[in-house]
Amino acid sequence: MERVYNFSAGPAALPLEVLEQARDELVNWQGCGMSVMEMSHRGKEFMGIAAQAEADLRELMEIPAHYKVLFLQGGASLQFAMVPMNLLRGKASADYLNTGEWSKKAIKEAKKFCAVNIVASSEDRNFSYAPSQEQWQLDPNAAYLHYTPNETIGGVEIFWTPDTGAVPLVADMSSNILSRPIDVTRYGLIYAGAQKNIGPAGLTIVIVREDLLGQPLAGTPTMLDYKTHADNDSMYNTPPTFAIYMAGLVFKWLKRRGGLKAMEEYNIAKAKVLYDYLDSTDFYHCPTARENRSRMNVPFTLRDPSLDEAFLKGAKEHGLVQLKGHRSVGGMRASIYNAMPIEGVKALVEYMKAFEKQHG
Amino acid sequence: MERVYNFSAGPAALPLEVLEQARDELVNWQGCGMSVMEMSHRGKEFMGIAAQAEADLRELMEIPAHYKVLFLQGGASLQFAMVPMNLLRGKASADYLNTGEWSKKAIKEAKKFCAVNIVASSEDRNFSYAPSQEQWQLDPNAAYLHYTPNETIGGVEIFWTPDTGAVPLVADMSSNILSRPIDVTRYGLIYAGAQKNIGPAGLTIVIVREDLLGQPLAGTPTMLDYKTHADNDSMYNTPPTFAIYMAGLVFKWLKRRGGLKAMEEYNIAKAKVLYDYLDSTDFYHCPTARENRSRMNVPFTLRDPSLDEAFLKGAKEHGLVQLKGHRSVGGMRASIYNAMPIEGVKALVEYMKAFEKQHG
Numbered sequence: 001m002e003r004v005y006n007f008s009a010g011p012a013a014l015p016l017e018v019l020e021q022a023r024d025e026l027v028n029w030q031g032c033g034m035s036v037m038e039m040s041h042r043g044k045e046f047m048g049i050a051a052q053a054e055a056d057l058r059e060l061m062e063i064p065a066h067y068k069v070l071f072l073q074g075g076a077s078l079q080f081a082m083v084p085m086n087l088l089r090g091k092a093s094a095d096y097l098n099t100g101e102w103s104k105k106a107i108k109e110a111k112k113f114c115a116v117n118i119v120a121s122s123e124d125r126n127f128s129y130a131p132s133q134e135q136w137q138l139d140p141n142a143a144y145l146h147y148t149p150n151e152t153i154g155g156v157e158i159f160w161t162p163d164t165g166a167v168p169l170v171a172d173m174s175s176n177i178l179s180r181p182i183d184v185t186r187y188g189l190i191y192a193g194a195q196k197n198i199g200p201a202g203l204t205i206v207i208v209r210e211d212l213l214g215q216p217l218a219g220t221p222t223m224l225d226y227k228t229h230a231d232n233d234s235m236y237n238t239p240p241t242f243a244i245y246m247a248g249l250v251f252k253w254l255k256r257r258g259g260l261k262a263m264e265e266y267n268i269a270k271a272k273v274l275y276d277y278l279d280s281t282d283f284y285h286c287p288t289a290r291e292n293r294s295r296m297n298v299p300f301t302l303r304d305p306s307l308d309e310a311f312l313k314g315a316k317e318h319g320l321v322q323l324k325g326h327r328s329v330g331g332m333r334a335s336i337y338n339a340m341p342i343e344g345v346k347a348l349v350e351y352m353k354a355f356e357k358q359h360g
Numbered sequence: 361m362e363r364v365y366n367f368s369a370g371p372a373a374l375p376l377e378v379l380e381q382a383r384d385e386l387v388n389w390q391g392c393g394m395s396v397m398e399m400s401h402r403g404k405e406f407m408g409i410a411a412q413a414e415a416d417l418r419e420l421m422e423i424p425a426h427y428k429v430l431f432l433q434g435g436a437s438l439q440f441a442m443v444p445m446n447l448l449r450g451k452a453s454a455d456y457l458n459t460g461e462w463s464k465k466a467i468k469e470a471k472k473f474c475a476v477n478i479v480a481s482s483e484d485r486n487f488s489y490a491p492s493q494e495q496w497q498l499d500p501n502a503a504y505l506h507y508t509p510n511e512t513i514g515g516v517e518i519f520w521t522p523d524t525g526a527v528p529l530v531a532d533m534s535s536n537i538l539s540r541p542i543d544v545t546r547y548g549l550i551y552a553g554a555q556k557n558i559g560p561a562g563l564t565i566v567i568v569r570e571d572l573l574g575q576p577l578a579g580t581p582t583m584l585d586y587k588t589h590a591d592n593d594s595m596y597n598t599p600p601t602f603a604i605y606m607a608g609l610v611f612k613w614l615k616r617r618g619g620l621k622a623m624e625e626y627n628i629a630k631a632k633v634l635y636d637y638l639d640s641t642d643f644y645h646c647p648t649a650r651e652n653r654s655r656m657n658v659p660f661t662l663r664d665p666s667l668d669e670a671f672l673k674g675a676k677e678h679g680l681v682q683l684k685g686h687r688s689v690g691g692m693r694a695s696i697y698n699a700m701p702i703e704g705v706k707a708l709v710e711y712m713k714a715f716e717k718q719h720g
Binding site: 200 | 363366368369370371372373374376379380382383388392393394395397398399400401434435436437438440441442445469472555559560561562563579581582583584596597598599600601602606679681682
């Protein structure tokens with residue numbers, strides 16, 4: 001089979017030209033005689049690769065100098081623990097917004113370490129929207145406020161930045177980082193698993209304001225203290241070197257594409273192709289509130305769920321794969337991160353139209 | 361530059377044919393239309409890759425069914441915390457053998473969680489040997505005994521298996537796993553960062569006896585509880601998929617090479633080439649006790665340290681790289697893991713002889 005359009009929610013599609021470059025230099029990186037995977041993380045070749053990746057990420061996201069950029073492991077799931085372990089800083093409770101399955105996981109883990117105040121929840125309508133900030137019950141004494149600006153399962157995205165005053169704002173941006181510009185200075189800490197918009201699984205990026213570091217809970221493992229990694233430029237121990245290299249190639253690709261403003265425009269146009277079609281038909285249905293429709297993950301159902309299997313089978317025959325919805329909600333989901341070209345979304349809509357014509 | 365002989369202590373050389381296969385299928389794995397890096401970890405392609413990797417590792421190491429094999433992240437450094445957090449199981453202290461820098465790091469981290477009884481230490485002779493078991497002061501009430509069968513910096517390897525009776529034996533095998541057969545049933549838990557003998561950095565393998573699971577310390581993060589991963593076949597969250605795939609290719613390569621018995625013979629022959637030469641000259645010196653000479657890491661010094669820089673420069677010109685000793689001890693170190701061919705060691709010795717002739 002030729003290359004397919006891969007709508008997986010993560011690990012997800014990577015830009016073809018990034019993969020081709022990785023292939024071309026896999027055995028011998030830029031004539032140095034070895035693969036990136038074989039390089040000592042303390043050698044000058046890899047130190048250069050890591051420094052360039054950080055510099056490009058800082059440029060893309062306009063990250064100020066008083067923020068540290070950390071290349072870690074363990075995914076968002078480990079951040080669910082590291083955030084309270086590091087950011088409680090003597091306080092007993094933290095604020096959490098609950099907008100879906102990932103919020104719930106973060107909340108459940110935080111409860112191991114502190115009291116959790118749920119500022120608002122959209123569970124009442126099956127996580128199909130995000131409560132506006134007027135509805136939030138903020139605690140001015142909270143150690144921080146945690147939210148998930150994009151929920152991959154419900155397909156709910158929050159496009160505005162919460163205002164939490166002096167309370168540090170923490171965001172799990174695993175599924176929408178780098179999809180549009182954000183103002184990093186509004187955040188205390190941003191984290192993201194790499195496997196959606198950054199690179200391969202096994203790398204987690206943390207962007208954290210320096211003054212929040214250095215007060216971990218008693219008993220925090222050395223490896224779970226952000227300061228360990230901040231003080232050692234993410235080289236306290238061997239980092240996931242190849243994943244960092246791949247992320248660096250993606251950052252270069254984003255710069256060639258024009259940066260995050262250009263990606264935002266492209267992602268708006270891409271999502272519009274799919275949402276416009278979903279709005280034009282009763283054969284398919286998108287459950288998400290209009291103002292929170294994610295540009296990254298588009299869930300939809302067929303009016304007749306007995307056709308689900310035929311839909312997926314036909315899609316695969318057309319080179320459109322990984323469209324099955326998350327096992328917790330069913331239906332379909334098209335994840336259309338940065339690396340999904342608009343041609344892929346158009347091909348999906350053409351297939352959906354043809355399927356509707358055949359079965360509608 | 362053509363491919364070099366890479367003597368890095370880790371990340372380290374990988375077998376060329378493994379790298380070539382990874383390159384050939386990087387953009388489109390076995391005709392499925394996507395890269396391994398782009399596969400959902402819950403899709404049938406990747407589930408198959410992971411299951412095959414585990415099956416091959418179990419076959420190579422003869423791992424019995426009552427041991428779980430876990431594919432984790434965070435390296436040995438995170439295991440330094442996970443071991444006490446999971447294996448104390450109500451006890452207040454653990455035994456540790458101190459044979460070098462990696463032992464010391466494990467001990468330092470364990471002290472965050474329990475009392476540590478040092479059963480023996482070789483720090484008195486600069487970690488150049490391993491104390492024999494008759495010298496150990498074992499605590500029969502210890503939760504477990506932890507040791508490091510190969511120390512990469514001192515180049516000290518322990519070829520016998522400690523007898524700890526009913527006390528579970530825990531080994532950091534990061535730097536000698538898969539280099540020779542071991543009897544897994546003698547161990548409670550074995551862990552290894554991948555970046556020396558398994559695959560790329562960012563993957564950590566844990567082999568643990570099932571009955572030791574399920575009693576983590578209060579406050580252990582979900583991601584640091586081995587049972588979380590054991591109960592979910594290492595798919596509780598997104599695992600480091602590409603690193604697991606690479607490890608699987610290395611396991612296949614080891615099987616083609618004849619398995620661990622054949623690798624042991626090869627590694628003995630390889631190390632002999634270098635140690636025999638070191639024993640034949642006064643120009644170089646190997647500080648390690650004869651019975652503990654590591655087959656994986658060979659430290660040596662030049663009689664005249666002012667020649668170090670010229671030695672390293674000339675080596676590089678001969679395609680022999682990463683020979684500089686660890687910054688904590690200086691001198692030279694040749695790491696000759698499984699993937700280093702005997703031709704590489706012979707080329708190193710030829711260079712060393714010529715350098716001696718020129719400068720001796």
